[in-house]
Amino acid sequence: xxxxxxxxxxxxxxxxxxxxxxxxxxxxxxxxxxxxxxxxxxxxxxxxxxxxxxxxxxxxxxxxxxxxxxxxxxxxxxxxxxxxxxxxxxxxxxxxxxxxxxxxxxxxxxxxxxxxxxxxxxxxxxxxxxxxxxxxxxxxxxxxxxxxxxxxxxxxxxxxxxxxxxxxxxxxxxxxxxxxxxxxxxxxxxxxxxxxxxxxxxxxxxxxxxxxxxxxxxxxxxxxxxxxxxxxxxxxxxxxxxxxxxxx
Numbered sequence: 001x002x003x004x005x006x007x008x009x010x011x012x013x014x015x016x017x018x019x020x021x022x023x024x025x026x027x028x029x030x031x032x033x034x035x036x037x038x039x040x041x042x043x044x045x046x047x048x049x050x051x052x053x054x055x056x057x058x059x060x061x062x063x064x065x066x067x068x069x070x071x072x073x074x075x076x077x078x079x080x081x082x083x084x085x086x087x088x089x090x091x092x093x094x095x096x097x098x099x100x101x102x103x104x105x106x107x108x109x110x111x112x113x114x115x116x117x118x119x120x121x122x123x124x125x126x127x128x129x130x131x132x133x134x135x136x137x138x139x140x141x142x143x144x145x146x147x148x149x150x151x152x153x154x155x156x157x158x159x160x161x162x163x164x165x166x167x168x169x170x171x172x173x174x175x176x177x178x179x180x181x182x183x184x185x186x187x188x189x190x191x192x193x194x195x196x197x198x199x200x201x202x203x204x205x206x207x208x209x210x211x212x213x214x215x216x217x218x219x220x221x222x223x224x225x226x227x228x229x230x231x232x233x234x235x236x237x238x239x240x241x242x243x244x245x246x247x248x
Contacts, residue, residue: 005198005219006246008198008199008219009140009199009200009201009219009246010140010141010195010199010200011140011141011142011143011190011193011195011199011200011201012135012140012141012142012143012200012201012203012245012246013143013144013145013186013189013200013201013202013203013213013218014142014143014144014145014202014203014204015144015145015146015180015202015203015204015205015206015209015223016144016146016148016153016156017146017147017148017205018204018205018206018223018225019203019204019205019223019225020124020125020128020144021122021123021124021125021156022123022125022225025123029120029123030107030111030120030152031094031097033110033111033114033119033120034094034106034107034110034111035090035091035094035095037110037113037114038087038090038091038094038106038110039087041109041110041113042083042086042087042090043083045109046083050109051106051109054102054105054106054109055086055102057101057102057105058086058089058090058100058102058103058106059075060102061093061100061102061103062075062089072089072092072093073085073088073089073092075089090103090106094107099147099175099179099180100175101149101174101175101176104147104148104149104152104174104175105149105151107148107149107152108148108149108150108151108152108155109151111151111152111155112151112152112155115155115158115159120155120159121159121160121161122155122156122157122158122159122160122165123156123160123161124156124157124160124162124165125225125241125242126162127241127242127243128162128165128242129160129162129163129165130242130243131242131243131245132165132168132169133168134246134247134248135168135246136168137248138246138248140246141170141171141193141195142168142169142170143169143170143171143172143173143189143193144157144169144171144172144173145172145173145174145177145180145185145189145202146172146173146174146180147174147175147180148174149174150172150173150174153172153174154166154172157169170193171192171193173189173192177189177192180204180206180208180209180212181206181208181209181212182212183212183213183215183216184216185212185216186200186202186212186213186215186216186217186218187216187217190216190217190218196217197216197217197218198217198218198219200213200218200219201218201219201220201221201245201246202214202218202219202220202221203220203221203222203223203239203242203245204220204222204223205222205223205224205225207222210222220237221237221238221239221245222237222238222239223238223239223240224238224239224240225240225241
């Protein structure tokens with residue numbers, strides 16, 4: 001596994017979906033759960049101050065989607081029809097795998113109830129806890145960057161079959177930093193941790209994310225768990241698991 005400068009790497013920045021966690025868990029467990037529970041959650045919590053703020057942000061996103069010609073479900077004004085339209089819009093966003101921040105925050109709140117009740121449990125690949133232990137032993141910093149909310153990330157890693165993995169993780173980043181396909185997002189993350197980008201190793205299954213991180217100056221690895229992705233021309237470093245990443 002070729003890396004430019006392994007000794008220089010102080011921070012390991014990880015994607016979740018398809019990298020630490022099976023894609024099927026996200027699309028066949030988490031997303032359907034959020035879509036299924038959206039109605040009951042909003043009926044119960046829509047008057048909460050935090051949820052009201054999220055719904056306001058969701059309304060702004062709805063207007064953006066309308067202006068973009070995406071034809072989202074309508075958003076009437078009367079309260080009960082409005083609730084039905086919010087549910088329909090939320091489910092529409094989930095079906096489109098939207099990365100918009102208010103949706104991700106709302107999903108995180110719904111999943112929080114599922115994790116608390118035991119209906120949901122986090123899932124990671126078996127090599128992940130082993131790699132976390134190895135990297136901590138090397139005194140390297142482990143961070144997560146996902147389009148899912150920070151809350152959702154924490155819940156996932158806290159409830160795995162391998163136990164609570166959050167003790168290994170120094171920081172969590174979501175779309176409030178910026179889009180994962182934008183170079184500026186990775187520069188912001190580096191600055192927030194007071195390290196230069198060259199001291200980071202970013203691992204993801206998404207080519208555009210890998211290219212953006214590399215453009216920011218980070219070392220990168222493309223993670224092809226199922227050998228279905230195409231390696232970007234800008235990096236020849238491709239892995240299928242974490243077993244060979246920064247070994248002792």
